[in-house]
Amino acid sequence: MADIGVVIAHIFLFVSLYFEIFLLVTFLERRHEVGGSSEEPTLFPTVTVIVPCWNEVKTLARTVKSLLALEYPKEKLSIFIVDDGSKDGTWEAMQEFKDAPMVTLFRKKNGGKFTALNLGIEQATSEIVGCLDADSIVKPDALKRIIKHFEDPLISAVTPGIKINNPKNIIEHIQVAEYTFSAFIRKVFSFMGAIYITPGPFSFFRRDIFKTIGLYRHAHNTEDLEMALRLQKNNLRIVNAHDAHVYTNAPRTPRTLYKQRVRWIHGFLENAKDYRSLFFKRGHGDLSFFILPTAALSIFLALYFTGFALFNTVIFIINKSIEFSAVGFGLVAQVPHLDWFFLKTESIFIISMILVLLTTTLIVIGRYILDQRVTFSRDIVYFLLFYSFLAPFWLFTSVYRTTFAKKTSWR
């Protein structure tokens, strides 16, 4: 039984290693595309940024001010702030911007984020439409960086480079490394034509694509994921503007992080079920045959390793309690032998260490992609130390909810 477990662990380690090496090789092939600063756009199409709000009184002003400070021709930019039936005074807070020439305010009954976005899209007349979550802020040059990519007529959507806004505690610092890793992954997926999320913070679309593929839908509270999958299904290209920086507020407590991740992972699994026809389908390239299957597999793979680690931890605890019942802390107090003989050299351990090293490298590359500098920070240490203990909680709940058809909530 234990031998089968070890064989499965080896297979899963091989898959994980293959995936990370594939990403690294893809990045190295196109590394010249992430160096230096981007050129200025030659055209400035009209743009609408929709800010859907639901009880965002605390963060809204900062978000809108960052939009007003965008380096973009003012006559070409519209900002739609949509109050989705807030109860905390968001509508009143929005009045601060009612006289700003670029800003239009909307108020509607609560219907969910996607309904607020759809209202904005329906009202927009610009060539490009995008959204910004009301808890995020953008760098002044972010929109220019996004728009540059729309000069290619084949591109339908552009995603940004997302960073964590002002991280303070350890939970936020873990997410800094995670988002940096995601920046690397998003860029490589962009190279592969395999982006399957157009995130809420600052993703942009050609407005006319909504006429072809329809508006946002209620999609298991992960509308940004569903929209990207729909674009992919219709063979519409999504790319990543890694230098278009948007800063988002990360969950600050384990509980809020857990809730957010359950929503994301459960949303991914449900949307993967809805878009199962995209799996292993000719004509959709890497996304269909590699990225989506690996993304789905990775959830189960992580759960397997959690079970494997848990099993070994239980065995370790049992052994230690037997030792303790026999000699107390006697053996611990005695001087340990420093001999190479007792070094861990099991293949699982060696390959896991290679994976940790490779993951660290990819995060460092992610930082290079985002900030054009190569640094190793404490965020990476926190991520490597704690993430694998946190993730199994939301992975398990998400799989459970998907299996037993339980729903998730936004907050």
Next chain:
Amino acid sequence: MRTLNAKKYIFVFFITFAIFATALYISSFASNKRIEEIKSIEDKIAVDILSSETQYSLLAESSCSDIGNPSLSEELNSLAEKLSYTEGKLGADNTEVLGLKRYYSLLEIKDYLLMKKVTEKCKTKTQVILYFYSNKGDCTECERMGYVLTFLRNEYPGLRVYAFDYNLDLSAVRTLRSMLKIENKLPAVVINDKTYYGFKSIEDVEEIMPGLKTLKETATSTSATTTKKN
């Protein structure tokens, strides 16, 4: 219409395979090195025992101070630790491990017999424990007893613990078992020719072997004297 770059997939497969194979090779290389090290320690101990036996044969013509005390116990302890670690990693049924264990048991018996002869002839006092265990899953207390003996061996370096797998397929161990009339009620420890069955705590063993305390005091005073001289 997007296509797959098959060449890249194959290329990455080979890189991954190469890294994976290297990791497996390093792991297997380290296991083989461990077994080689155990073999080399066993060979060294065998030579040392042979040397001691030869010295003992010459004892009639020389004094006890010339032969000294054959002190192989530390090397046997280190060997036991490494063998136990390897057994834990490769499994008790591994043929290499079984071979090493048989050889180790023979060395233990030889060392035990030689030590008995020397102590009788030279009238020295040695603290010895013979320990019989089973790792077939039929001895719930053997693991705890093993921890106690490991602790005592580390605590009292002069203590000699000879551990034998009760079920080991080796005629010498079977003979020793029947000589000492060890029943299959494990764990069993033999101290001063008396057999005790069941788990014995550190305190139990220290009570049965009052000489252990003296062993520690002697070691401490010898060490102190040596320090003073320096």
